Amino acid sequence: METIYALSSAGGRAGVAVLRISGPATSAAIKALTGREVPPPRVATLRRISDPANGAALDRALVIWFAGPQSFTGEDVAEFHVHGGRAVVDGVLGALGRQPGLRAANPGEFTRRAFENGKLDLTEAEGLADLIDAETEAQRRQALRQMEGALGRIYEGWRARLIRVLAYAEAEIDFADEDIPADLMAQLGPEIEALANEIRAHLDDGRRGERLRDGVEVAIVGPPNVGKSSLLNRLAGREAAIVSDEAGTTRDVLEVRLDLGGIPVTLADTAGLREAVGAIEKEGIRRALARAESADLRLVMVAAKPEGGIEGDFDLARPGDIRIVNKADMGGGADEALAISALTGEGVEALVAVLTERVTVLFGASEHPVVTRARHREGLEACAGELDRAFAGLRDDISGELVAEDLRLAARSLGRITGRVDVEDLLDVVFRDFCIGK
Missing domain, CATH: 3.40.50.300 (P-loop containing nucleotide triphosphate hydrolases)
Known part of the structure; x- marks a missing residue:
């Protein structure tokens, strides 16, 4: 795993700029630029920053060390809070770029690593992006709620119920000769119908969250x-x-x-x-x-x-x-x-x-979490449609294998929203709109 670095605060002249590092070579970078061991975790420590190539002083800065996995990305992370002049920022970035094993981060790469290391699901990552872009109070409230997992908890709750239904359906298929309750498949109908109705009620929001x-x-x-x-x-x-x-x-x-x-x-x-x-x-x-x-x-x-x-x-x-x-x-x-x-x-x-x-x-902002992106809406609509097909299959007494396949597709549609299954093709889309350093 490569170690990445980037300016995490906005570019341009400022009182303070934050440079972030994440990856296995983070501690070595701190030692190289400060000439000292890493500070205690989560303690802001004043250090002199120098260029290891020539020993030239670059700044006096606050250095914060976050030992993985107790960090934003789940990896070893450091932040240098330096003075925000362009020469200072360029000097520290240049020194980091010359350290072995370090490279400049791609847009959204810190957040992508947080997702890949289980620190965020996709809806929480999108909520973070929305929070960064929020221009109004109502947008901020909605984005913060999503970043804190309000949407993800709803979708994962539905997915857990759906997986339970799918497990019962597959049990009747795979263990038909075993001692399991009779007509187990037929008993799943009310739960499938209830799930579909809950999802449709969630979708029937006048696109409030997207607006x-x-x-x-x-x-x-x-x-x-x-x-x-x-x-x-x-x-x-x-x-x-x-x-x-x-x-x-x-x-x-x-x-x-x-x-x-x-x-x-x-x-x-x-x-x-x-x-x-x-x-x-x-x-x-x-x-x-x-x-x-x-x-x-x-x-x-x-x-x-x-x-x-x-x-x-x-x-x-x-x-x-x-x-x-x-x-x-x-x-x-x-x-x-x-x-x-x-x-x-x-x-x-x-x-x-x-x-x-x-x-x-x-x-206006709703008291309850609402759909905020077309990607979520498409996944939920697909899930509801697949649940409808499964319910119709039970009603018409079609093959249990076909019902189970519809349930698997429904679970996959929900999982793609939060990133639990089949998301590799979504990652670039989700994270490419992040600014560098996030």
Whole structure:
């Protein structure tokens, strides 16, 4: 096993940088760079760091030693907490790179070793990645819960029950001549059905966890010149979109990221919907319609007319959309619509409150662990389908071998989520998105 090293904190100038080492040559690296034996485990010790090649002093740093298997990766691990200047970091990394048996870590390799050494299952590793990437409070809570094993415990619990059912099914097949309960296979039906129902109830979450992890998509749609770009700028707090009295100014989908009640929201300003007057505007309108169709939530906007009434209509609105009448400072309005002025800010605070409440109700963090990735959903859907086939096989009295095979496939689908079986082809996918040093 090679020993790996990497900068584990963010790159760039900082007060402190953390360099991490993991593997069998870790203790030798500490001795080489400090000229002393390893410190007591888990005790931060101040040491002078020097380049073994020429004895040049590099820094005075805190050195922490984690003897395996009581470490993040399960191997011998060390951390050097050095000053965060680029010259210091480059000097220490260079010295480590010249030590026998050490090499620079690949992205996610520390976490992959933690998985391979039984310190994390795949869902916990993914939770760690999500925690690193979390931008909002709700994302942090969800990721922390997953990293601490909430999802893994549910899936492993189902898998344990499924393996027990499979064991009984195979017992009837392999030991049919032995003294085992009659019709053992038929007695497994209620447990198989209960498992399938529990998994489907878990899947029936409106994709809440995936939306919270990836962000809720909100589109502003409506005819030209009703103030969509002005509203985007007002909510973003900056000039993110060009605002003009000329119709068709917005030719493409413009996006800003917002934090509404701890939920990440991507707010999209779309081209005004009208009969296009050119190829570029036609393409913009096509993209606007596609974005409006795929959005999780839509703000359908029209504008008030000074003489009363509204410019445009709400024909595009569908159930659940938030209807807005802009330019409320000019007069006019519509029943069952929020009156705002993107120019003066009138009514915008109320709109933000309504939008925050809506996304929180639909996609806010759940008290119970929820599906957070498409990979999990695919595995659970496959498992539920295989359980359905096994249950149908029992009902139709088909071969016990075929029922057992469906149960084996179901167990394999669950095991692939947490990494218990057949995961070699998944490892690169799971860990490649980690930053180096994690």
